Every structure is written in structure tokens, then in C-alpha cells.
Amino acid sequence: MRDSPKLRRGLGLLLILGALALAALLVLNALRDYVVFFYAPSEIHEKATPNRVVRLGGLVVDGSIQRTGDAVRFMVSDGAAEIEVIYAGILPDLFREGQGIISEGKLVGKMFHADSILAKHDETYMPAEVAAILKEQGIWKGQE
Amino acid sequence: MFDYLANPTRFRAITAVILPLALAITVLALTFGIYLAFFASPPDYQQGDSVRIMYIHVPAAWMAMLAYLAMATSAVFYLVWRHPLADIGARAMAVPGAGFALITLITGAFWGKPIWGAWWVWDARLTSMLILLFLYLGYMALADGFARSERGSKAASLLLLVGVINLPIIKFSVDWWNTLHQGSSVLRLDGARIDPTMLKPLLVMAVAMLGWFICISILRMHTALTERRIHAILAREGDEY
Numbered sequence: 070m071r072d073s074p075k076l077r078r079g080l081g082l083l084l085i086l087g088a089l090a091l092a093a094l095l096v097l098n099a100l101r102d103y104v105v106f107f108y109a110p111s112e113i114h115e116k117a118t119p120n121r122v123v124r125l126g127g128l129v130v131d132g133s134i135q136r137t138g139d140a141v142r143f144m145v146s147d148g149a150a151e152i153e154v155i156y157a158g159i160l161p162d163l164f165r166e167g168q169g170i171i172s173e174g175k176l177v178g179k180m181f182h183a184d185s186i187l188a189k190h191d192e193t194y195m196p197a198e199v200a201a202i203l204k205e206q207g208i209w210k211g212q213e
Numbered sequence: 214m215f216d217y218l219a220n221p222t223r224f225r226a227i228t229a230v231i232l233p234l235a236l237a238i239t240v241l242a243l244t245f246g247i248y249l250a251f252f253a254s255p256p257d258y259q260q261g262d263s264v265r266i267m268y269i270h271v272p273a274a275w276m277a278m279l280a281y282l283a284m285a286t287s288a289v290f291y292l293v294w295r296h297p298l299a300d301i302g303a304r305a306m307a308v309p310g311a312g313f314a315l316i317t318l319i320t321g322a323f324w325g326k327p328i329w330g331a332w333w334v335w336d337a338r339l340t341s342m343l344i345l346l347f348l349y350l351g352y353m354a355l356a357d358g359f360a361r362s363e364r365g366s367k368a369a370s371l372l373l374l375v376g377v378i379n380l381p382i383i384k385f386s387v388d389w390w391n392t393l394h395q396g397s398s399v400l401r402l403d404g405a406r407i408d409p410t411m412l413k414p415l416l417v418m419a420v421a422m423l424g425w426f427i428c429i430s431i432l433r434m435h436t437a438l439t440e441r442r443i444h445a446i447l448a449r450e451g452d453e454y
Contacts, residue, residue, distance in 0.1 A: 079293045086374055093378045105391040106336040126391060161330030163259065171393055187329045192398040194264060194407040196255030 107171045111150035117176040125152065125181055126171040126189065134166060145170065145181070156183035163188035219296040221438050228431045235431070239424030246421045249414035257411070263327050264411065270320040271399070272419040273313045276426055277345060278380055280310030284352070285377045288370035298434075300366045301441075303373065304356055305433035309426050311349035317342060329393060337386035338394035341379055348376040 097104070107126030108116045117123045125145060133144035140157040154172055164170065164186065174183035218224060250268035257264035284306050290299035321339070322332045333339065356362075356369035387396045398407045405412060 075293055082292055089375055104337050106393055107391050187331050190328050190395050192395040192406045194411045195258050196408055196410055197258045200258030
């Protein structure tokens with residue numbers, strides 16, 4: 070087995086792949102801040118410089134949705150901080166109180182002026198009937 | 214064991230038994246799976262009938278990643294042991310694998326529009342899946358891009374191995390970074406977040422797609438072996454004249 074071509078090729082391959090994996094790890098670590106798709110309300114103020122388009126993600130605060138004509142205003146929260154969002158346009162069907170959303174737009178003063186709003190769907194899949202029964206029994210923990 | 218299987222004649226004999234079995238499983242699972250997915254499963258409490266897209270989307274995504282992993286494993290056997298059959302296998306799996314990646318992206322767009330409100334976003338999960346499709350296309354272009362096919366096989370096999378780093382990135386992208394794409398519902402440590410009535414069609418469809426993938430890969434390998442034999446015979450006859 071000593072100095073066989075198979076062993077040499079195998080070790081060479083392992084070495085190359087090890088180096089590549091390390092390189093990928095370093096690149097991903099360096100890009101960590103840029104790979105994130107959105108910022109939470111508690112970090113948006115430090116990340117969003119004026120006129121830079123950023124994405125904000127969080128939950129729509131219960132009872133905060135106000136509609137005036139075409140425009141809608143609401144608060145987005147991540148549990149630690151809240152920020153007011155203003156938006157005029159088409160909202161996704163899942164937009165409602167308590168829903169996770171991601172909004173693209175600019176920070177103007179303390180308000181977030183949104184250009185688009187996307188609904189974030191969670192990983193729970195449940196039949197409509199089961200959800201109805203859970204609500205009836207009052208053990209519903211999810212969103213309305 | 215691998216040397217034993219690497220004999221083309223033996224490979225043909227063994228796969229000739231596996232092929233009808235896999236075909237039977239595929240037909241059964243696909244019929245049952247489509248019935249479950251589109252007729253016998255309940256609509257989701259939030260997504261309504263859009264949830265049915267998942268029964269195609271998720272198994273296709275699993276298969277796109279599994280096929281890539283199988284190709285990369287073949288590439289190791291090709292690069293280290295130089296088994297020609299391993300190269301034939303990787304080439305055979307590339308086309309169905311790319312097909313799965315494409316199906317994942319297209320069905321995902323169809324689901325994203327009604328649920329998220331966007332066909333496409335550049336978040337980590339979607340982008341890494343698109344990179345997987347490009348890796349497949351790059352592999353195919355590289356493998357067939359040389360006049361001497363062994364050179365193409367070597368270069369393309371290396372590309373396969375380099376691309377393996379993308380697989381954990383796809384899988385864990387939703388955990389490592391903020392993404393629009395939701396986290397895993399089935400393969401997670403604290404148990405599946407999906408109702409059994411919806412998990413069943415998902416798993417049956419996964420079996421159907423795996424069966425189909427095995428069938429098509431074996432058939433493509435048989436075709437490639439026959440092609441090589443024809444080339445060898447033609448080359449021999451060419452010598453005689």
C-alpha cells in the first residue's frame with residue numbers, strides 16, 4: 070500500500086477538499102452580515118444609513134394596523150424593539166396582525182417607508198380542520 | 214466490493230434485477246402519492262390548497278441534493294480508483310438531478326407568489342438552490358467539453374467535489390441566516406412540524422421520486438455502456454480496413 074497511486078490520489082484529493090472547505094467557511098463567516106435577508110427592528114437603526122434600501126423583518130404588532138385610503142400603517146416588532154412602517158400597495162393575503170413579514174424600503178427618520186411587503190410563512194403545516202378544533206378548545210397558540 | 218461491482222457485465226446483470234423492482238415501486242408510489250397529494254389530503258389552515266405544491270417541491274429538493282451527493286460519491290471512486298463505471302454513473306445522474314433542481318425552483322416560485330407575494334427573492338436558501346442548478350449545468354458542460362472524454366470526466370468530477378460544500382449551505386441556510394424561506398418542517402431535531410395527514414403524501418411522493426431517479430439512472434447507465442461498446446467495436450473494425 071506504501072506509495073500506491075490510489076493512496077496518493079486519495080490523500081491529494083482530501084487535502085484539496087480540506088483547503089476548499091476551510092476557504093468556504095472563512096468566506097461565509099466574512100459575508101455573514103451580507104447573507105442575511107433582513108434586519109430586525111432592534112438592529113435596523115444601526116444597519117440602515119439614510120437612503121440605503123434595506124429589508125426589515127418582524128411580527129406585525131396586534132392592533133397596530135391603521136388603514137387610511139390606499140396607505141397602511143402598522144408597527145413591526147421583534148420582541149425587543151418596535152418600528153412604525155408605512156406602505157401603499159398590494160399586501161400579500163397572509164398579511165394580518167401577528168404575522169411575520171419582510172419589508173423592503175428606506176428608513177426615514179424613525180419611520181420605515183416600505184416599497185414592498187412579503188409575508189413570511191412559518192414551518193408549521195396543519196389541516197384547516199385541526200386548526201379549527203384547536204381554536205374551539207382554546208389551546209390555539211398560533212396566529213389567527 | 215466496489216471492484217466487484219465495477220465490472221460492467223456484472224453491473225448489468227444486477228441492475229437488470231433492480232430495474233423492474235424500482236419501476237414497480239415508482240408506479241405504485243406515484244399513483245398513490247398523487248392521489249394522496251391532490252385528492253385525499255386536507256388543505257392547510259393558512260395556505261389552503263397551495264400546500265399541495267409542497268408535495269412536489271420538497272421531495273424534488275431532497276432528490277436534487279441526494280442526486281448531487283450520489284454523483285459526488287461516484288466522483289471520489291472515479292478520481293481515486295479510476296473506475297470508468299463510476300464516471301458513467303455520475304454522468305447518468307446529472308440530467309435527472311438537474312431536472313429535480315429545476316422542478317424545485319419552478320414549483321417554489323409558484324408557491325411563493327400566492328404565499329409570500331413574490332416569485333423570487335435573493336435569500337440564502339433560494340440562492341444556494343439556484344447555485345446547485347448551476348453546478349449541475351456546469352458539470353454537464355465540463356464533462357462534455359473536451360475532445361478526449363477522460364479529461365472532461367476528471368475536470369467535471371473535481372467540480373462535483375468542490376460543489377459538495379453547497380449541500381450543507383442549502384440545508385442549514387434557513388438556520389444560519391435570516392431568510393424569507395421557512396425553516397425545516399420534517400428534518401429537524403425536535404420532531405416534524407407537519408401534521409401526519411400531510412407528512413404521509415410527502416413521504417410517498419419522496420419514495421416515488423427516488424424510485425423514478427433509480428430507474429432513469431440505471432437506464433441511462435445501460436445506454437452509456439452500450440454506446441461505449443458500439444464505439445469500441447467500430448474502432449476495432451476501423452483498424453481492419
